[in-house]
Amino acid sequence: MNNLLAAEIIKKVPDAIINKWLVVSIVELLIIIILVIIVLKKKKVKSEDFIVSDDIKQYKDSNVDLNNMFDSMFNASKLHSTLKKKIHPDRFPNDPEKITLANELTAKLNEAQNNIAKMKEIQTIATEKLGIKF
C-alpha cells in the first residue's frame, strides 16, 4: 500500500513541475511581446516627431564657403554699419538716379547682413556708381 502511494506521488510530481514551467514560460513570452509592442510604438512616435524633408539630402554635396563664413563671423557687422551709413539714400537729395540705386543697394545690404563677400560686392558697386570713397 505504501509502495503504491509512493509510486503515485512520484508520478504526480513531474507533472506539477512541467505545468509550473509552462506557466512561467507563457508569462515570459507575454512580457516579451508587450515590451516589443511598447518599443515599436515608441519608435513610431519618434519618427513622426522628427521628420526632416528628404529634399535635404541634396544639400549633402553643396559647397559652403567656409572662408567667407569665418570672415563674416567677426567682421561683417563692422562693414555692415559702415555701408549702411555711406549708402543711405538721404545722402543724395538732388540726384534721383542715385537715390534709386542707393535704395536698391540698401535692400541688398539688409539681405546680406551676415555675408561679407556680398557686402564687398555692394561696396564695389557703391564706389563705382555712387562715387563713395571708403
Place this chain on the structure above:
Amino acid sequence: MIWEKIRNWFTDLRDRNRFLREWNNSAKLAYIEEIIPILMEARITVGSLEYRHEFSKWMAGGFRVKVLSGKPMTRDELLEIGQFIIGDDVMVRKLVSNGWDTLEIYDTAGTIGLKWQLKKYTHSLN
C-alpha cells in the same frame, strides 16, 4: 542590399570627416591670417538624443565647436558664434544632411556650453 548599405555607411563617414577637416583647416587659416580673433576647432560628439532626426548618425550626432580665446568667454559671445552658424541656411542643411543633429559651442577656458537643435533651423524645407 547589405553591400550597398555598407558602401553608403563608408561614403557618409568619408563625407563627414572631409567636411570636418575642411572646417578645421579654414578656421586655423583664418586665425593665422588674423581674420578671426579666436581659434575654433570642430569635432564629432554624441550629441543630444532628444534632438535626433532621421538622418542622425548613431552616437555621432553632435557637431561641437571648441573655442579658444585665451580667456573665459561670456554666454553672449558664445551665443553670437552659434547664432551665426545657425543663421547660415546652407551650412545648417549641410550639417543635417551629413547626419549631425546638435550644434554645440564650447569654451575651452570657461565652463559654459551652448547647444542648438539643427533640425529646428531647416523650417524652410519642411
